[in-house]
Every structure is written in C-alpha cells, then in structure tokens.
Amino acid sequence: MNNTLSKKDILLVFINLPIDDAPKLVSPIQIMKSMFLLKEEAKIQDFYEFIPYLYGPCSFEVYSDLISLKEENLIEDVQTPFSWKYYKVTAKGNEVTNRLLKSFDKTLLQKLKEIKMFVLSKTFLELLRYVYKKYPAYAEKTVIDFVVLK
Amino acid sequence: MASDGQATVNSAGGPVRLLTQKIFPIGNQLLFGASGSVGTIQRSLFIMKQLLQQFEGNIDYSLMEGVRKELFKIYKNEIDRHKQFYEGTDLEDIRNAPIADVILCHSKGNNKIIWRIAPDCSDVLLHEIGYACTGSGDIFAYTLLKNFNVKDLEVEKGKLVAYRVIREAIEIGAFGLGEPIDIWIINSDGKITQLSKGEIMGLSDSFGIWKETEREVFKDLVKK
Numbered sequence: 001m002n003n004t005l006s007k008k009d010i011l012l013v014f015i016n017l018p019i020d021d022a023p024k025l026v027s028p029i030q031i032m033k034s035m036f037l038l039k040e041e042a043k044i045q046d047f048y049e050f051i052p053y054l055y056g057p058c059s060f061e062v063y064s065d066l067i068s069l070k071e072e073n074l075i076e077d078v079q080t081p082f083s084w085k086y087y088k089v090t091a092k093g094n095e096v097t098n099r100l101l102k103s104f105d106k107t108l109l110q111k112l113k114e115i116k117m118f119v120l121s122k123t124f125l126e127l128l129r130y131v132y133k134k135y136p137a138y139a140e141k142t143v144i145d146f147v148v149l150k
Numbered sequence: 151m152a153s154d155g156q157a158t159v160n161s162a163g164g165p166v167r168l169l170t171q172k173i174f175p176i177g178n179q180l181l182f183g184a185s186g187s188v189g190t191i192q193r194s195l196f197i198m199k200q201l202l203q204q205f206e207g208n209i210d211y212s213l214m215e216g217v218r219k220e221l222f223k224i225y226k227n228e229i230d231r232h233k234q235f236y237e238g239t240d241l242e243d244i245r246n247a248p249i250a251d252v253i254l255c256h257s258k259g260n261n262k263i264i265w266r267i268a269p270d271c272s273d274v275l276l277h278e279i280g281y282a283c284t285g286s287g288d289i290f291a292y293t294l295l296k297n298f299n300v301k302d303l304e305v306e307k308g309k310l311v312a313y314r315v316i317r318e319a320i321e322i323g324a325f326g327l328g329e330p331i332d333i334w335i336i337n338s339d340g341k342i343t344q345l346s347k348g349e350i351m352g353l354s355d356s357f358g359i360w361k362e363t364e365r366e367v368f369k370d371l372v373k374k
Contacts, residue, residue, distance in 0.1 A: 064346075
C-alpha cells in the first residue's frame with residue numbers, strides 16, 4: 001500500500017471518486033465489496049481483513065472507518081427509499097480528498113476507478129453473485145441461496 | 151437478546167422520548183431485558199442483580215419464587231401508589247401504573263433458559279419455544295418470529311433475525327419504539343457480549359440485502 005496513505009484515506013477517496021465526471025452516491029454494500037475487490041485484485045498488503053459474513057466478504061473495520069469518517073464530518077449519509085443509507089463526501093471531505101489525491105499512487109487510483117465503475121454498473125444481487133462466484137470461500141455464511149435464485 | 155433504544159418517560163409537560171438501554175448483563179451468566187417504565191425497570195434490575203448474584207446456571211423453584219416475590223413487592227407498591235395518587239381521575243386505572251415486564255436469558259452448553267415474568271408476576275419458561283417478546287412492539291415481534299426457525303439458527307443468522315424483528319417493529323411505528331437497535335449475545339460457552347456499532351451496521355446491510363432479495367424474487371408483491 002502507498003506508504004503515506006492509510007486504509008481510511010483510500011476509503012474516503014473511493015467514496016469521492018467521480019464516475020463519468022459526476023459524483024456518485026455509494027451504498028455500504030458497494031463500498032464493502034469494492035474494498036474487498038481492491039484488496040483481492042490489486043493485491044494490496046496491510047489492508048482491511050475480510051471474513052465470510054451473511055452477505056459475503058465483510059470487514060467490520062470498514063464499518064468502524066465509516067463511523068469515524070462520519071464523526072470527522074468527512075462523509076455524510078443520505079436516506080433513500082431502499083433499506084440502507086448511501087454515503088457521499090462533505091465539502092470538508094472533498095477538500096481532504098483533493099489533498100490526498102496529490103500523493104495518490106496513479107496505478108492504485110486507476111484500479112479504484114475501474115472497481116467503482118464495475119460495482120456501480122451492477123445491481124446488488126448481480127454484484128453479490130459476481131463476488132460469490134469468484135470468491136466462494138467468502139460466501140459460505142451467506143443467507144442468500146443463488147442456486148435457487150436465478 | 152435484542153431491543154430498540156427508546157423509552158417513554160413522564161415529564162411535567164407530558165410523556166417524552168429518551169434514549170435508553172433496556173438489556174443488561176447480570177453477573178457473567180445472565181442477560182436481563184425489560185419493557186415498561188424506566189424507573190421500575192431500574193428497580194427490577196437492581197433487585198434481580200442482588201438475588202441472582204450467585205446464579206450458577208440452575209433456576210430452581212425457590213429461586214424463581216424468591217425473584218417473583220421481590221418483583222411483586224415492587225410492582226404492587228407502584229400500583230398502590232399510582233391508584234392512591236390518581237384516585238378519582240381518568241388515570242386511576244392500574245393499566246396506567248408504571249410497571250415492568252422482564253425477560254431473563256441464560257445459555258451454557260445445553261442448559262438454556264428463557265424466563266419471562268409479566269407485570270402481575272405470573273411467569274413462564276419459554277426456552278422450549280426458543281424466544282420470548284415483551285413491550286409495546288411485542289405483537290409485531292411474535293408475528294415475525296413465528297416465520298423463522300429461531301430455535302435452531304446459528305448465532306450469526308439469529309442476530310440477523312433479531313435485528314430484522316426490531317427494525318420492522320420500529321418501522322411499523324409502534325408508539326415508543328426507536329433506534330438505536332441494541333443486541334446482546336450469550337454464546338454456547340456462556341460468554342456475554344454486546345454487538346458493536348460496526349456489527350449493527352453489518353446487520354443493517356444484511357437486512358437491506360435480504361429485502362432486496364425479496365423484491366427480486368417477489369417483484370411487485372414486495373414494496374420498494
């Protein structure tokens with residue numbers, strides 16, 4: 001991992017990364033799966049540790065960092081008609097992100113963008129299906145049976 | 151054991167909503183949960199902590215009678231005081247008296263106890279059924295729980311069912327229910343833990359996925 005950046009920094013940058021030049025709201029599931037894919041596909045060391053959970057790979061440290069970013073007024077949640085809140089960065093979070101981007105590894109940033117685009121292009125169930133199929137060891141505690149769910 | 155995080159307490163201007171904890175460990179082997187008046191819950195917890203300090207996994211007749219007798223003293227005292235104070239007014243009915251409805255849980259190995267003590271101190275052991283509910287949202291909880299294989303669920307899935315039941319009861323808007331959701335666990339070794347904020351967020355997201363899956367499967371049958 002980039003020596004000057006923490007996991008929490010990467011998480012913040014991810015939430016604020018624009019896709020098609022527009023900021024996007026991201027759900028906790030999209031964030032969780034993106035951090036997991038980043039760890040697995042970019043082979044990042046000293047990153048979040050994931051365990052098999054009810055909805056596939058999960059790191060409770062990601063939740064702790066989301067709570068912390070919110071307490072620092074760097075992100076805020078947005079209510080939606082769905083069963084969960086979405087996240088976006090605040091004005092303060094945007095300033096911090098811009099500072100972080102100056103020292104951000106270009107390859108890592110590109111990977112982060114690719115993952116965010118990929119994750120946002122999928123429905124929740126498509127995303128879960130993809131992760132479960134590619135990383136079955138992390139799906140062993142899931143509550144969703146994709147065999148019966150086409 | 152799971153609860154919402156809101157209580158209704160009286161103030162000079164009328165009932166107000168306060169954040170409160172409703173589940174407490176007693177020693178290191180029992181979980182106490184209660185609904186009702188905050189003050190009476192506190193007194194019930196206090197007396198039960200004294201009576202059950204030496205609890206070592208067995209609930210026998212004399213212990214149960216001792217607990218019920220002491221709780222009955224508290225509740226009767228509250229009811230008598232209430233009747234005396236509100237005599238001749240619309241509030242005299244004892245259903246308005248500040249009482250509590252208690253659930254105690256214990257688990258170690260195969261020894262499991264779910265003991266509910268109602269406001270009149272009638273009681274019932276419910277571990278054969280696998281669950282017990284109390285409070286203004288209990289009818290929602292019972293309705294939802296009957297659909298799940300509660301007794302045989304592994305702990306992680308049990309947490310999710312408990313989360314869903316409390317969340318749905320809050321969303322239905324029963325009077326006096328509200329966030330945050332509080333969940334405590336007794337594992338098979340008897341160890342008691344309270345779920346962290348992060349774990350509650352994990353359950354919230356699992357609940358979201360569950361609802362999404364229902365929408366996917368049942369299409370327009372399930373509301374967005």
